[in-house]
Amino acid sequence: MRRLIPLALPLALAGLVLAGCAVTAQPATTLSSASPSASAASSIESSVQTTSDIDSTIPEAAAELLAANADGTVVNDDEWSIADAETITLAGSTASSDSAGVSIDGSTVTITAAGVYQLSGTLDGNVVVAAPDDAQVILVLDDATIASTSGAAIQVVTADDVAINLAAGSTNTVTAASSADADASAAIYADSDLTVSGSGALTVTDTGNDGISSTDDLAIIGGTITVDAADDALRGKDSLVVKDGTLTLTAGGDALKSDQTDDATQGYVWIAGGTIDATATDDGIDAWTDAVITGGTVTLATQDDGIHSEIALAIAGGDVTVAESNEGIESADIRIAGGTTHVTSSDDSVNGSGSTSTSEGGMGGGMQDTGETVTISGGTLVIDAEGDGLDSNGSIEMTGGDVTVYGPTGQGNGALDSNGGITVTGGTLVAIGSTGMAESPDESSAQGWLAATASGSAGSTVQITDAGGTVVADYTATKAFGSVVFSSTAITDGQAYTVTVDGAATSVTAGVAVAGGMGMGGGGMGGGRP
Template identity: 45%
Template sequence: MKRNHLTTTAVALTAALGLAACGAGNDASTATAGAASTPAATAAASSGSTPAAAASSTSNASLASTSSALLADNAKAHAEEGDPAYDAEDVVKVTLQDGASSASTQTGVQIDGDTVTISAPGTYVLSGTLTDGTIVVNSADEGRVRLVLDNAAVTNSQGAALNIVAADEAVVVLEEGTTNSLADGTGYDTSAEDAPNAALFSMADLTIGGSGTLKVTGNTNDGIASKDGLVILGGTVDVTAADDGIRGKDYLVVQGGTVTVTAGDDGLKSDNEDDDTVGYILLAGGTTTVDAGDDGAHAEGDLAVTGGSVTITKSNEGLEGANVVIAGGTSSVTASDDGLNATQGSSSGGGGMGGGGMANDGSQLVISGGTLVVDSGGDGLDSNGQTTISGGTTVVYGPTMNGNGSLDSNGGIDVTGGTVLAAGSGGMAEAPDTSSTQGWVQLGFSSNVTAGQTVQIVSGDTVIASFTAKKDYSNLVFVGDDITSGQSYDVYVGSGSLGSDQLATFSLGGSTDGATKVGSVTAGQATGGMGGPR
């Protein structure tokens, strides 16, 4: 249904949306706000408090531990912080040169034309250029193979530039102050099982660290791929790939560094489906930026952000996994379909209808800390199971079409802490569960709030929250410390101003100068859509 645009002075909250209530317990009669807060949650921040401060003041320890419990069953990653460190007096130096590569010793290194093979554990410092050659690691012995890239550039038209066939563990060290590059060719055969399909390919656990720069170009398939685990500890890693950008089959962990990915398919990927303890992605530190043709980050198992900065600039679905956990860090997700998607099955190829009445598949979307901003064409936060929010600050610019909602959770939305502002279309709008202990308010509008207008939730003379629309919407959910079940709140729309501390176009506090009161809502009731409170 196409909504009429609102004018600044003619916005009205609906008393009845005129939409059929499709879910059990769904109350489409009023625009409302949520359930009673716990004593801890009612220690509300003042109107001048920052969104982050308000979120941290309500962090619920027991539910915050939900994120840890979800991740605890995963296999431990292989890497340790000290893995890239090496003794400069105990290295083999390999000089790369077309038709004339050489090594400081023949022990552990074999050179055949423009193929350099490393066959024993140790530390190897590689420098120079191969315009059409390859580095092969094939070490059957126990011990780490450490490759130090010291202004090394390798291009291989027939396959992987760096091909780790076998090693107990492989570590790629990016030497400080250096720029290194790896690129494969276009259209080589990757059809055989375990055939190299990336510019940097590894059959062994792979660690990347150091403080230099690595530019990887995957012209046929992936940029960086490990058939085991892959951990990035540091360095500047810039990947461009025809298919997936960075793939760790068993797991992919970003602990530090600056990682930039441009991918034709998934940006970050872990896709082992055979073992419940693997197939996970953990973004725990550093700065990660992804531009993806499909999912920004896709895990067959868990996907967690616990620290660092994560920016998905373009994607079909932003962050997708069987369980999705946001426990820390700063995340910004832009997606043409769902922003975050917790699902036991793949949803690649586009999303379907949202709504809280669909089947619960047991997946979990957990937000217990950090800041998260989502801009989605489909559902903003989508869980095919349950959604649990206990901390952090979340802002969702949701869909404009009624087939999706800013919040969509088949197993309900349990909120015990944190701050959430979610705006989107009204047709599939969903509110937190009535059993939630953090206060929430849901606003339904008779016609769209247009981009650029500011909506404010006010108690007496105090502005609780202010939000300026980036795109049109007709339904808004706000969760925060200062919302108490059963109380009435005034709603202002117009050109009011945000508070001084902002996350995207949302803040606690603000000023209603230039805004008009358009109605009032009562905490604890919900507007229509398919996904009402439980």
């Protein structure tokens, strides 16, 4: 199992871990007379920075995951100069350039040396980077259209780090029909670290496989980028990081993906900023190890999981909307620590499942606690579920934040469902759903809670008042329901409260589960589903 820094790690220490030394490539040992000047090459070669340069205010629930993962590589725009660029003019079935670092063979343009290259015009062919293994190559697309009918339109065969910069005010198009079993299985394919940056626009279409793919780190730090791919839209094998930009993604597979399986510190997706609108046949975000969201605006509509990771998943900032999904958010270790998250699902919305203990021989189903965790310490989470709302094959712990669960309506699921119990010590929790598998917090929870059998329909008003008639909470249901669970600092165990639905009042005692169906903590039926 991969070692993770303990969740209790002080944030200051996490910041020190995250602020590790940047990894920089070494300058090439020789430069041809027609290559960029020595000073320019030195600037290019020192341009690599790592994703460890993050905001130290990131909640530790996410910061410790970032600290446990390897740095990804980013080439920033301010560390190279367009004044050093060599020009490549694209002209239909051929191209021209005065650079000694460029060779042209029919409709194939090959870049063989480190440097900055500005591409303009239209090419019915391929741009290939076959530079030394230690080279850094900057491709500035300035109103460039590249269309390939045989493999990747832009392919990095060899280089250390490559950046595709979208020139200000430019509109660029890259189109290909790559094959799934080809060496380069994407319209833009890099056998190196790849950064996409700038303020221009880029449209990428691949009718055969992925849109933009890197076998190492893929970083998106700018640009207005539209990708329509037969399979994955954006894929960074070692890591995928989005720090800025406006992304519109349509994928026959996953929209954003990292799938390195050989290194437990890689295979992660980190959304730190930008605006993402993704539609996917499979997952919206799919990470082999961790998925971390600390900023940006993310809207996902998927036919499978909205966000899926195998090890851990943290939302600590930003605005996340899973507008459509089978299961909304799924991982063995789910942490909601900040931001605003809305999840709509046809099955479970937030699902703690698939832990290492399960894969190593745990029961993985039924009533067994198989070690998964759902931890909520901050932020706002709103759930609209047809399956279980807040669900864990292990435990659920809430120490802060604001959680509202609407649904399910079916009796075979519950708004709250755990195999290992629910503890609440802070925050505000309301779960309005069906009665069949309803569960309430454990009786040992430090914060007061109440549970009531009270039914209503979409549009019904649910009001909770204390013994003195003071309104404690007021909600409007979005679908039919038969049970209400509520916890906040305003609730005191042992005290009497009234839950009123459309004028019909039900009296309850806080901290007491409803007999026969409301909660494992109080001896009721609750929980029990994987």
